Amino acid sequence: MRFIKYHFKIIFFILSVILWTDTHYGQSSDTLNHDSVVATIDENNLTLGELLSIYRNNHEADETDLDELRKFLPNFVEYRLKLQYAKEKGLFEDPEILREFEEFGRESAYRYWLENEIKESIIETYSERYQIEVKAFHILRELPETASPEDTLLIYNQLLEAREKLLEGTPTEQVNETYSSERNGQLLGGNLPWITAGRTVEPFEDVLFALDTGEVSLPVRTEFGYHIIYLQEKRPRTADRRLSHIFFQKREGYDPGEVAHQVYDSLSAGADWNEMVQNHTNDHSTRNRGGQIGWVGYAMQYPEDFVDAAMKLPRDEPFSEPIKMSYGYHIVRVDSVRTFPTEETYREQIIAELEQLQRLTPGRDYVHTQLKEKHGFQLHRDHLDKLYKILENSGVDSAERFNSLDELTGLPLFTFNNRSHSIGSFFDYLLEQGIISSFLSDQETVLDDFTDKIIKTEIIEVTKELFPQFEQEVQNYLDGLVVFRVNEQNIWSHETADRDELYNYFQQNRDEYQLGQYYHYYRIRTVSDSTAAELQELIRAGEIQPGQIEGYFENVTITADSTSNLNSSQFELLSELNEGEFSDVIKHGSVHSAYFLKHISEPRFMTFEEAFNGVFSDYLPLREKKFINYLKEKYPVKTYPENITFIE
Numbered sequence: 001m002r003f004i005k006y007h008f009k010i011i012f013f014i015l016s017v018i019l020w021t022d023t024h025y026g027q028s029s030d031t032l033n034h035d036s037v038v039a040t041i042d043e044n045n046l047t048l049g050e051l052l053s054i055y056r057n058n059h060e061a062d063e064t065d066l067d068e069l070r071k072f073l074p075n076f077v078e079y080r081l082k083l084q085y086a087k088e089k090g091l092f093e094d095p096e097i098l099r100e101f102e103e104f105g106r107e108s109a110y111r112y113w114l115e116n117e118i119k120e121s122i123i124e125t126y127s128e129r130y131q132i133e134v135k136a137f138h139i140l141r142e143l144p145e146t147a148s149p150e151d152t153l154l155i156y157n158q159l160l161e162a163r164e165k166l167l168e169g170t171p172t173e174q175v176n177e178t179y180s181s182e183r184n185g186q187l188l189g190g191n192l193p194w195i196t197a198g199r200t201v202e203p204f205e206d207v208l209f210a211l212d213t214g215e216v217s218l219p220v221r222t223e224f225g226y227h228i229i230y231l232q233e234k235r236p237r238t239a240d241r242r243l244s245h246i247f248f249q250k251r252e253g254y255d256p257g258e259v260a261h262q263v264y265d266s267l268s269a270g271a272d273w274n275e276m277v278q279n280h281t282n283d284h285s286t287r288n289r290g291g292q293i294g295w296v297g298y299a300m301q302y303p304e305d306f307v308d309a310a311m312k313l314p315r316d317e318p319f320s321e322p323i324k325m326s327y328g329y330h331i332v333r334v335d336s337v338r339t340f341p342t343e344e345t346y347r348e349q350i351i352a353e354l355e356q357l358q359r360l361t362p363g364r365d366y367v368h369t370q371l372k373e374k375h376g377f378q379l380h381r382d383h384l385d386k387l388y389k390i391l392e393n394s395g396v397d398s399a400e401r402f403n404s405l406d407e408l409t410g411l412p413l414f415t416f417n418n419r420s421h422s423i424g425s426f427f428d429y430l431l432e433q434g435i436i437s438s439f440l441s442d443q444e445t446v447l448d449d450f451t452d453k454i455i456k457t458e459i460i461e462v463t464k465e466l467f468p469q470f471e472q473e474v475q476n477y478l479d480g481l482v483v484f485r486v487n488e489q490n491i492w493s494h495e496t497a498d499r500d501e502l503y504n505y506f507q508q509n510r511d512e513y514q515l516g517q518y519y520h521y522y523r524i525r526t527v528s529d530s531t532a533a534e535l536q537e538l539i540r541a542g543e544i545q546p547g548q549i550e551g552y553f554e555n556v557t558i559t560a561d562s563t564s565n566l567n568s569s570q571f572e573l574l575s576e577l578n579e580g581e582f583s584d585v586i587k588h589g590s591v592h593s594a595y596f597l598k599h600i601s602e603p604r605f606m607t608f609e610e611a612f613n614g615v616f617s618d619y620l621p622l623r624e625k626k627f628i629n630y631l632k633e634k635y636p637v638k639t640y641p642e643n644i645t646f647i648e
Contacts, residue, residue: 032064036643039077041084042635048644051076057476070641077639079483081631086482097481105474106456109463110367112470118370119360126359127350129197129209133298135233136208137172139189142181143225149442155226159219163228166216172230181225188224193307194298196237198353204229238311240297240338244273244290249282250328256282260322260329267319273333282328295338306330368455371416375462377451378415383408383423384447392440414451417462426450491624497616505622506608506615513611516564518601519574522546523559525593531556532585532592539582539596546596560598 034049052064055072091097139162141155162179166172173190180189197205204227207220211231219226246263248256263280267273277291286292296302296310309323313334320332340346354360371377387408409424429450430436439446455462464471489496506513524546526532531553538544549558566575573583577597586593608615 031646033643033645033647036645037640038073038643039080039637039639041077041080041637044084046077046080051644053472054079066644066646069644073639073641073644077637078628078631081628081635081637082483082486083479084635085631086486089486091482091485092478094482094485097478097485101474101478101481102460104477105460108474108477109459109470110364112463112467113367113371113459114361116467117374118362118367121370122354122359122362123347123350126197126354127347129205130350130353131237132209133194133196133235133237134208134231135194136192137176137190137230137232138192138204138227139176139179140181140224141179141226142183142188143221145223156219159226159228163216163218166228166230189227193304194238196298198357199298199300202357202359238298240295240300241310241313242335242338243293243296243310244277244333244335245283245286245293246277246281246291246331247283247286248280248322248329250326256328257322257324260331264319264322264331267331273319291333292335310334364456365452368452371455371459371462372451375466376415376417379447380412380414383411383413384443387423387427388440388443391436416451416454417458417465419458421454429453487624490627491620494616497619497623502612502615502619503608505619506611509615509618510605512618513606513614514603515601515606515610516603518562518564519566519571519597520562520599520601521560521574522596522598523561523593524549524556524596525558525591526553526556527590527592528555529585529587529592532594536582536585536594546598562601 032048032052034047034052036048037045038048038051039046051069051073054076055069058072059068086092139159141159143152143155147155158179162175165175165178176187176189180187182188197209199205200208201222201224203220203222207217207227208229208231211217211229213231213234215231217227217229219228221227246260248260248263250256259280263271263276267276274290277287281287281291283291296307298304298307298311300307303325306323306325309320309330310332313320313332315334315337318333320330322329322331340349351360387405390405390408405424405427409422409427411423412420413423413426414421430439430446435446460474464474524532524535526535535549535553535556539546539549546558549556563571563574566572573586574595574597577583577595579597579599581597583595583597
């Protein structure tokens with residue numbers, strides 16, 4: 001246990017070096033001479049700026065404390081000594097370390113893009129959409145996600161036909177009846193209510209809000225199938241309203257309009273709103289909260305005619321006249337209108353909605369799409385089409401195809417972040433994966449898979465080039481990995497430990513490694529108190545041994561164990577027993593337990609083998625000190641704590 005604690009103490013230092021934080025320092029850190037030399041290792045200078053950088057990743061502080069920096073200097077020097085040793089041993093080229101580094105770097109790059117670019121872009125886009133409402137018509141053809149490429153292409157082409165009909169002026173309902181899928185006798189396409197951001201699935205929303213009024217989209221796929229969208233109108237958003245209501249439901253033998261007008265007259269004469277809600281509303285879910293519905297806006301799962309009526313109510317009226325609906329009547333009270341007094345409160349609302357929609361943590365596909373859009377992705381479609389025609393018009397293994405391919409292999413397929421990727425590399429990918437036929441039947445999916453593979457491979461370097469801070473952060477991680485390996489090999493490893501040194505340390509500290517008095521016992525458990533009593537009698541009579549109990553009785557468990565901790569209430573009764581004696585039966589809930597004291601071991605000194613783990617743990621600080629001294633002899637060190645000072 002002592003070894004584990006020390007081991008994790010060292011790990012914590014390393015991880016705190018390699019994991020970056022958002023700690024910021026006061027202006028006082030800017031008054032340091034960052035180029036000042038605070039130490040040399042093998043005549044290589046270590047600067048105050050380097051010391052400060054590592055210190056910041058290990059400590060949270062608002063201002064720079066010179067005394068703390070000077071205390072930290074020895075730790076910093078030891079860390080850099082281990083890096084020097086790691087370089088000499090080739091650990092920066094170790095395949096295992098590089099694999100772990102690449103995995104971490106890639107995951108960190110995705111997070112970095114999300115936090116530093118993409119998340120803000122999502123917030124900005126949603127904020128722009130949040131301020132408008134749109135009215136649209138759509139055609140929907142259902143298509144399962146597992147549909148074949150042939151079925152997918154068929155549906156896609158049918159919706160292209162529907163789009164042409166709309167562009168030619170064919171009435172929308174006629175196009176809807178011809179092309180939309182039907183479920184339970186209802187067409188799935190048609191007119192949509194006024195909607196705003198966050199009210200539809202994201203792929204649909206992305207296309208919808210990109211349209212101009214009167215424009216018809218190309219087919220867009222969502223989890224429901226393929227749509228085409230016709231944007232009919234666009235207007236500024238109507239602010240949501242927090243409403244309360246009294247509801248009068250249309251039903252047999254009850255005239256909701258008559259009752260609604262009677263209640264309205266009572267309210268107008270000064271009747272209490274809450275009392276009227278309690279006595280008259282047919283909405284049981286809101287009766288006990290004064291009729292409060294909550295926030296109401298367009299596309300909030302409320303009937304559109306109800307929302308239209310509520311949004312037109314004057315804000316300063318105490319309540320509305322009865323509003324007639326097909327299903328009954330409402331008297332509505334506007335409790336408040338959603339406003340944002342500051343930009344910050346508006347932003348908080350946007351972020352809250354995005355978090356609820358789970359849009360602030362998009363998947364890698366979204367990150368790849370954003371990278372393509374923002375950082376120089378250019379597809380050479382003409383070169384791809386030439387490859388497609390060659391593969392389509394010749395046999396898979398024909399010489400003709402390979403001769404034709406020779407002319408294409410050096411041409412670029414796409415460019416990403418100023419790097420060109422050739423048709424040849426794409427063709428090699430098709431061969432390696434055995435997916436030429438898949439490419440011929442579903443060109444776009446195979447192309448997307450290939451581009452995603454390239455982006456995944458290059459994202460670390462791309463992120464480094466565009467964000468210098470990220471390059472330093474991943475370098476810190478790589479440094480931490482190699483230092484961790486240095487510690488494993490030279491300090492923490494049992495295999496590299498000098499057993500003679502450990503044994504000498506054990507002999508010098510003999511009194512530290514003792515075993516206390518141990519009680520060795522059996523614990524017998526059963527759900528029956530009579531069974532427990534019978535077991536006691538059989539053992540006391542010597543008819544069976546405790547270890548044989550499970551073979552004689554069902555639903556009985558027996559555990560052999562030992563303890564030196566008699567302070568626990570669970571074991572204090574052992575101190576009252578003599579060897580070979582049984583305790584009384586103790587009941588814990590439905591379980592009956594009894595303890596049989598088998599043997600008491602008297603205190604004694606541990607053997608070296610018994611004490612080995614404890615000795616190894618206790619010796620670790622001395623072993624590390626010895627290793628550091630070795631490094632200082634190998635790479636001479638000088639420190640200059642006096643250079644840790646502010647600029648005068």
